[in-house]
Amino acid sequence: MQKYIVQKYGGTSVGTPEKIKNVAGKIKSYTDRGIKVCVVVSAMGKTTDQLIDLARQITDDASDREMDMLLSTGEQVSISLLAMALHAAGTSAVSFTGSQAEVITNGMFSNAKIESINSEKLLKAFEKNDVLIVAGFQGIDKDGNITTLGRGGSDTSAVALAASLGIKDCEIYTDVDGVYTADPRVVSSPRKLSEISYDEMLELARLGAGVLHSRSVEFAKKYNINLIVRSSYNDVEGTTIKPKEDMMEKFIISGITSKNDEAKFTIRDIPDQPGIAQTLFSRLGEKNIYVDMIVQSTGKDNHATISFTVLKKDFKTVNDICESVKKELKASEVTSSQEIATVSAVGVGMLSTAGVAGRMFKVFSEHNINIEMISTSEIGISCVINEIYAELAVKALHKEFLEK
Amino acid sequence: MQKYIVQKYGGTSVGTPEKIKNVAGKIKSYTDRGIKVCVVVSAMGKTTDQLIDLARQITDDASDREMDMLLSTGEQVSISLLAMALHAAGTSAVSFTGSQAEVITNGMFSNAKIESINSEKLLKAFEKNDVLIVAGFQGIDKDGNITTLGRGGSDTSAVALAASLGIKDCEIYTDVDGVYTADPRVVSSPRKLSEISYDEMLELARLGAGVLHSRSVEFAKKYNINLIVRSSYNDVEGTTIKPKEDMMEKFIISGITSKNDEAKFTIRDIPDQPGIAQTLFSRLGEKNIYVDMIVQSTGKDNHATISFTVLKKDFKTVNDICESVKKELKASEVTSSQEIATVSAVGVGMLSTAGVAGRMFKVFSEHNINIEMISTSEIGISCVINEIYAELAVKALHKEFLEK
Numbered sequence: 001m002q003k004y005i006v007q008k009y010g011g012t013s014v015g016t017p018e019k020i021k022n023v024a025g026k027i028k029s030y031t032d033r034g035i036k037v038c039v040v041v042s043a044m045g046k047t048t049d050q051l052i053d054l055a056r057q058i059t060d061d062a063s064d065r066e067m068d069m070l071l072s073t074g075e076q077v078s079i080s081l082l083a084m085a086l087h088a089a090g091t092s093a094v095s096f097t098g099s100q101a102e103v104i105t106n107g108m109f110s111n112a113k114i115e116s117i118n119s120e121k122l123l124k125a126f127e128k129n130d131v132l133i134v135a136g137f138q139g140i141d142k143d144g145n146i147t148t149l150g151r152g153g154s155d156t157s158a159v160a161l162a163a164s165l166g167i168k169d170c171e172i173y174t175d176v177d178g179v180y181t182a183d184p185r186v187v188s189s190p191r192k193l194s195e196i197s198y199d200e201m202l203e204l205a206r207l208g209a210g211v212l213h214s215r216s217v218e219f220a221k222k223y224n225i226n227l228i229v230r231s232s233y234n235d236v237e238g239t240t241i242k243p244k245e246d247m248m249e250k251f252i253i254s255g256i257t258s259k260n261d262e263a264k265f266t267i268r269d270i271p272d273q274p275g276i277a278q279t280l281f282s283r284l285g286e287k288n289i290y291v292d293m294i295v296q297s298t299g300k301d302n303h304a305t306i307s308f309t310v311l312k313k314d315f316k317t318v319n320d321i322c323e324s325v326k327k328e329l330k331a332s333e334v335t336s337s338q339e340i341a342t343v344s345a346v347g348v349g350m351l352s353t354a355g356v357a358g359r360m361f362k363v364f365s366e367h368n369i370n371i372e373m374i375s376t377s378e379i380g381i382s383c384v385i386n387e388i389y390a391e392l393a394v395k396a397l398h399k400e401f402l403e404k
Numbered sequence: 405m406q407k408y409i410v411q412k413y414g415g416t417s418v419g420t421p422e423k424i425k426n427v428a429g430k431i432k433s434y435t436d437r438g439i440k441v442c443v444v445v446s447a448m449g450k451t452t453d454q455l456i457d458l459a460r461q462i463t464d465d466a467s468d469r470e471m472d473m474l475l476s477t478g479e480q481v482s483i484s485l486l487a488m489a490l491h492a493a494g495t496s497a498v499s500f501t502g503s504q505a506e507v508i509t510n511g512m513f514s515n516a517k518i519e520s521i522n523s524e525k526l527l528k529a530f531e532k533n534d535v536l537i538v539a540g541f542q543g544i545d546k547d548g549n550i551t552t553l554g555r556g557g558s559d560t561s562a563v564a565l566a567a568s569l570g571i572k573d574c575e576i577y578t579d580v581d582g583v584y585t586a587d588p589r590v591v592s593s594p595r596k597l598s599e600i601s602y603d604e605m606l607e608l609a610r611l612g613a614g615v616l617h618s619r620s621v622e623f624a625k626k627y628n629i630n631l632i633v634r635s636s637y638n639d640v641e642g643t644t645i646k647p648k649e650d651m652m653e654k655f656i657i658s659g660i661t662s663k664n665d666e667a668k669f670t671i672r673d674i675p676d677q678p679g680i681a682q683t684l685f686s687r688l689g690e691k692n693i694y695v696d697m698i699v700q701s702t703g704k705d706n707h708a709t710i711s712f713t714v715l716k717k718d719f720k721t722v723n724d725i726c727e728s729v730k731k732e733l734k735a736s737e738v739t740s741s742q743e744i745a746t747v748s749a750v751g752v753g754m755l756s757t758a759g760v761a762g763r764m765f766k767v768f769s770e771h772n773i774n775i776e777m778i779s780t781s782e783i784g785i786s787c788v789i790n791e792i793y794a795e796l797a798v799k800a801l802h803k804e805f806l807e808k
Contacts, residue, residue, distance in 0.1 A: 017461035057421035070484035080474035
């Protein structure tokens with residue numbers, strides 16, 4: 001039976017003509033083994049940034065439609081060059097823009113969602129070609145306008161193509177060779193995971209592991225696609241993100257992450273009454289503020305305290321909202337800090353394994369690190385601490401859970 | 405009644421963000437007067453060359469389909485940036501790729517012919533927008549593959565849009581402000597023509613005047629579109645290319661041209677018999693050699709001599725063919741020269757005005773310039789001379805016919 005695979009190569013993997021030829025060689029190593037490949041590519045290296053810069057020289061207020069029109073040229077250049085490189089290597093290949101592959105999206109310019117793909121047309125093209133190259137990150141709406149998919153878009157394109165073509169495996173080639181139990185820049189010898197479940201990967205992505213955007217993982221989970229993260233620079237086995245039930249080995253903890261792009265706000269001593277959280281968070285929602293952790297505690301005399309974290313870039317807006325909500329709800333004070341880090345342990349087996357939380361808090365305590373907020377999910381525990389202790393905490397937690 | 409116009413801006417006119425803003429200002433001066441504008445733009449400045457260079461770094465033998473996929477991104481960048489500039493200037497505008505405007509071509513990659521345009525869709529877009537921006541040089545075939553139109557492609561796109569939308573006037577903005585009676589680099593004070601007929605313009609284009617590619621003029625002639633050549637750098641009135649019968653003033657001679665990109669071949673003393681010309685020129689045709697002038701004379705003893713001109717770049721191939729034809733047809737010798745120039749006088753009134761040819765040859769004779777070949781068409785006379793006399797001949801002819 002004919003074997004198929006989807007592969008996605010990011011911008012750095014196709015950053016120069018030389019690198020594009022290398023990618024062609026890698027793809028050919030699959031077609032030489034009789035595997036047909038659907039390839040998704042991003043724009044070359046810094047192309048997207050250069051295009052954005054061109055637009056800025058025209059106006060600071062470009063319409064989303066025209067911005068998508070502009071940016072989508074980046075991938076179109078990559079797909080044609082990769083097709084040429086494959087032809088030069090003697091491999092049959094044909095390229096498709098998002099429009100040509102009929103990647104139909106909703107009409108949300110700059111952040112579109114894929115609704116369908118013309119898999120029939122693509123499967124027909126597979127009859128004559130060993131390789132189909134599809135521009136990532138782009139599609140068209142039902143009126144034919146070009147739309148781009150926003151952050152993590154090319155990964156999402158790749159997973160959507162796998163789902164649409166009925167292909168089980170989707171390799172995401174990047175500049176790291178897999179998903180690690182911690183950031184190698186922080187922990188000296190993190191372990192590479194050979195497998196991880198969708199939910200753990202989602203939690204890792206949310207908590208600061210930058211390998212994959214959560215959107216593509218969610219998509220893969222929905223359609224049961226095996227996502228394989230691996231390096232375009234070597235042949236090392238990567239990490240497979242797959243259904244929990246398909247996993248061979250299960251660690252309690254699959255990774256330790258930290259991120260410091262958030263700020264913490266606390267509104268103290270709000271006279272407790274129904275709707276106080278709703279007042280605050282609907283106000284934040286109106287301004288499109290992304291709220292990450294939320295902790296509410298009820299203090300003395302029926303007064304509540306709410307703490308939450310938001311992206312640092314929204315600090316000013318959030319501070320204004322908090323001050324006005326404070327007055328409205330007659331709270332005592334608003335405090336905030338930008339010097340925080342969120343350190344998290346992620347793992348499917350965690351909450352079902354007794355004592356993990358306890359072991360985690362003990363590590364903080366042993367290192368005299370004060371925990372400012374705690375939040376738990378089904379597969380992770382996150383602690384907000386002063387950011388100066390972030391590296392120390394990641395190292396200590398990695399040692400406790402992953403180096404024993 | 406709503407007024408419409410088509411405008412085309414070439415690569416140098418949109419070469420930088422600053423120039424794109426200038427073009428937006430020029431377009432706005434039309435919409436401010438209530439005129440709706442369909443704008444066709446080329447790729448910015450050297451973009452196409454840069455893309456070709458990228459492809460060369462991959463392979464010397466890129467497929468035409470992928471080359472068209474690559475090159476068509478150039479115009480897509482221009483249309484989006486121009487739309488942004490128009491929006492910033494407060495003008496409603498929307499951009500279309502060749503695919504979106506449904507510029508349907510035959511499937512001849514790199515040199516496609518336009519078959520139809522979805523004028524209904526474009527006219528509908530005019531209901532909401534004062535300006536439609538369409539990528540020049542590109543279309544799609546019936547299977548949705550991107551095709552480019554080859555040399556002069558954007559001008560052709562502009563004329564095709566005018567024809568399809570039923571718009572009478574098509575302005576071609578370029579870096580000169582019109583069609584001149586001679587090359588300003590050769591003749592010190594050439595006259596700018598306010599009008600010229602399609603046929604004269606075609607003859608000028610064929611004979612070396614570089615302003616317009618003959619293809620767009622032919623298209624304009626076929627659909628009776630007024631083509632107006634003018635400068636994107638000033639507001640000077642340009643030259644209108646229009647039906648002969650619509651012209652107000654008629655000169656005998658509308659221009660003197662010269663070109664020196666050709667070489668001359670002569671096969672001497674071919675025993676005359678039916679089919680000798682056919683033998684030679686079908687052989688050249690098989691190799692896709694473009695033959696410009698052909699002169700055949702019958703000499704003594706029923707022996708013929710054939711002279712013809714071809715592009716210098718084909719010199720080697722043509723020489724080989726001539727040598728083999730010489731043997732086959734038992735001709736006496738093949739001579740050739742690359743040091744020739746073709747100097748021409750073009751004008752609708754020419755052949756019907758007695759004595760023009762005589763006056764022309766007299767000018768050559770007065771300056772001791774030997775004429776090596778003469779060829780006449782309905783509206784022009786061309787003489788092949790030694791290229792060192794080309795400038796002198798153009799100046800003298802311009803003085804004789806256009807400065808009196």
